[in-house]
Amino acid sequence: MGQIFHRSANSIALLSIVGGGLLLAVIAVVWWLIVWSPYMTQQNVVIPQPVPFSHQHHVEGLGLDCRYCHTSVEDASFAGVPPTKTCMTCHSQVWTNAAILAPIRDSFANNTPIQWTRINDLPDYVYFDHSIHISKGVGCTTCHGPIGKMPITWKGESLKMSWCLNCHRHPEKYLRPADQVFNADYQPPANQTTLGEQLVKQNDINLSLLTSCSTCHR
């Protein structure tokens, strides 16, 4: 019985195997790129807000402390978005007629809350707690990016689980001394790892607990 396939079939078979593998690899890479693209993660994407609030102006320009507005960041899971009244403490005195602040004045006058669009949003099965991160020495900008440089707020990091785990597995790379947590211009020192390891010990951080599922999911 003669050969069914021509000799060239060998090459075609080889090519299909290699080509198929390559195609899968390309698909995987493209998928990876899409998943991690700013389109999907919304990282570094500026989101319009009802009032173009500038962290750059308030934090870097005026030097307001984060906690002036985000009052519950040290003692609750939710950092707190300021009530309109907080805005009005200053803006009843300064920029009282600015057009861009009209929604604030309307909100205050009509007792209707402002609807801000959430920038740093975690899935509902993640139970993040601001207070413990602050207490253990995680700085605001570690997760929120260079907030002091944002004229309109964007998401500074991807907030994906693998990104969370970078720090939960190696917190020494990111921890700051307690007095630097709210410093928006903080730059890690050259001896970060040594300092970090010291802080891990000092702040009593239980490393193995940081990667237990129920620490964040429940």
Added chain:
Amino acid sequence: MEKSFNPDAIRQRFHQADDPGQWRSLEELAKTASFQDWLKYEFPAGADQWVDSVTRRGFLKLMAASLGLAGLTACVRYPEEKIVPYVDQPNGMTPGKPQFYASASLHDGFANGVLVESHEGRPTKIEGNPDHPASMGATDVFAQASVLDLYDPDRAQVITSGNQIKTWKAFASEMAHALNAQNGKQGAGLRILTGTITSPTMGDQIGQLLSAYPRATWHQYQPITRDNILHGAQLAYSRAVATRVDFSKADIILALDADFLSEGPDRVRYARDFAARRKVREDQTDMNRLYVAEPSPTLTGTMADHRLSISAAHIDGMARAVAAELGLAIDVPTDLPANAARWAKSVAADLKKANSGRAVVMAGRGQPAEVHALVHAINQALDAVGNCAIYTEPVEAAPALQSKSLQELVSAIKNGQVEVLVMLGVNPAYTAPADLNFSDVLANVPFKVYQGLYLDETAVLADWHVPATHPLETWSDARAFDGTVTIVQPLIEPLYSGKSEHELLALMLGQADATSHDIVKGYWQANTAADSDFEAFWRLSLHDGMVAHSALPQVDVTLQDELGGVSKAAPSASGQDLEIVFRPDPTIWDGGSSNNGWLQELPKPLTKVTWDNVAWVAPATASQMGLDNGELIELDYHGRKVQAPVWVMPGQATGTVTVFLGYGRQLSGRVGQGIGYNAYQLRTLDHPWFDSGLKIRSTGDQYTLATTQNHHTMEGRDLVRVEDLTAFTSGKIQPEEPQTGKPSLYNQFSYENGYAWGMSIDLSACTGCNACIAACVAENNIPVVGKEQVNIGREMQWLRVDDYFAGSPENPEIYHQAVPCMQCENAPCEVVCPVGATLHSDEGLNDMVYNRCIGTRYCSNNCPYKVRRFNFLQFADETTESLKMVRNPDVTVRSRGVMEKCNYCVQRITHSRIRAEEEGREVIDGEIQTACQQACPTQAITFGNINDDQSRVAGLKQQKHNYTLLAELNTRPRTTYLYKFRNANPEMANVDGAA
């Protein structure tokens, strides 16, 4: 078809040499084939099969959608969400942090002190108020589930009159018009009908109304009346007094048809005090001893050291026999069964033997007033009065014999004397005794106003329906069992246009715009000494959840000679036919909680039936008549007929049939109406609790009952360890061999640095009341699945209470065992999960990660304790807006295809751990309470850090009667149990309790 109740097979098992040991159902005892099936399969037949009806079109739609969505799951963009801050954030409120307010939950008019958890203004969970004498930090199923009532989408939402939506103003003018007509005749045609009222403010308002209309009358009626208790006190003392028992001082207790652990305004406190004397520790062995004589098993009966199963009519004879033994001049009926007489004699001897003032007798609210009067006399003879039986002024605003009160109202209506009838928070069209024909009679009233939460049976007959406010929506006040007043605070503005009783009464008093707040506060202001600081008093009372020193003082009582006419000669108890016994349903009570899915789905104690009421029939009666579980019988009580499914109840007195009130609602909402049978149709004015003259006959039809009795069975192993107290004191009980150190294939975890959470459940204290399950449901967003789903084994409750029976079906001992997730060290579930969705936490929990779970159910298959629950369908209601508000924001709402289970309330652990770490300290022992532990009236559940030798849970695990469930599997669970102890009277070894 094979019968599930097979008396021959049961008899055979008892004739065989082997002791059948503990059994969970009569099917198990008889080893029926269907029971073997349940055992054999991980999930009962059908649980894992697609049996739900679905149209072809719907199926195609679903499939198309699933295929389309399957490809997209990897690249989902989070939907845009809004943050909506306050305009002006209220003082003291931090978004993300729950707040707790002290208030009261009301049950049959009486208060239990509670703390209500509020998330950003939404009440989500009710806990007991630890400082409140009725609660001591615990709650019951009704308090736990009441928060769901608040958000019930079926609540009446608008004021209506004759199917028309009306305004409060329109109602006010109609009411004024009707009352104007009454002015001339001093209110002769005005009647008010309420339930039991303990609210001082409301009592005062009605008082004002009665002085404005001197000839008006206030009637009170609620179906679970306490008439006999009141009347009995009147007979014995010729005045109304409230009695309560101090269980801390009671060594010997005799309960005559008295289910004090699950009924009455004092049940939560009673359970605490009673169980405190049941717990056995190395240094604490002074158990009390409980004797119970009752017609059908109750939770109190299951806790008894000696239980006599006897018809309700014979209880009177029992009381007489005990009284006579104690030297009271009273006749003992001659028809008392011989074993009952012997039982009474032995019990009386034991009561006499107790130290002076340390024995007490109680009678149930179903027993006639004469029995109560006798019991007062017995307690006097035992010197219990003033010691463990305490007397105070009555707690109710106006104690009344309610059956009589309702009867008077009905005859007044029939005589045409009633022109204006205002019904507040009652549902007489459904609950009134059948022989009053209330629904028909009501039509004779020209102007009928009804205020209630639902558009129910009475509402549709009334001319005006005003929706009521839920106790979480309004200001009010109420007294607890000992008289302690709690100011009821609202946690939320009324969701709908509801009006409170106070507002409606104020309207009748001409104060149309008065708010509940002003009325209640005004009352207390007027009744506080003028020179005291009222604002300080008010704030303190609100903060503490009770008005200081408002408990009623003790009163001295003098027994009437001749017991106010209790006849010396005993009546004959023997009647013809069967005896019918009425009891409120253990979960939906008198029917008022009928539309509450949490309560409907709670497996009812002892039968584990959900979503239905049954008629309990004694095994001997069933055997004689050839009846089977679920068989529909016709109950014929003096010509009134109702069809009900049979439940062959072990321990039920032969010749008695117990029926449960609360079902057969016609109008209660989508959840509760049209299910079960209506036992009120058999209930008459003269015999509200029991009577002879019942005939039953089989209809030959079978009714499907959804019972979880045989679900999650861990067959035939040494599950509940029961011993007599003497086994403990004599040192017969040896500590279990340590679980550590046995070889295992799996990696061992070490917990040296941190916490190791553990739990201990004391079976001597567990009364099987279900409060833990209700609390777990409320805390952990556990969905309601419905009767059909329960029937095929898809119930979702993470915690179950298994009931075990031991001994003969005529009068078995009954044990309860709460089974949450055991949090095994060598967890069989963890190793079989292909996607790592259930993993060991660093603190020893078997974490369940919902978002990873793909629903293989291998973990559940491999769990020897059967504590995992699978969402076969989308059980969580994500569409009804109001039901979203009841959810705990700290717990994920699980969706279809996900496994879930108890995690020791990990959200509470995390919360406390974070707070402790921020404060630079360790978690304090007792700081974390799991939801089940917190709700438990008897403190049977203890939770804590077993790494800390000083913690209470570690101490309990050191006890020699600590044991592990299925220890032979070497799973090394974190949850362990303490033996169930009985304190049997050695002299009663040969006294038979079966009747």
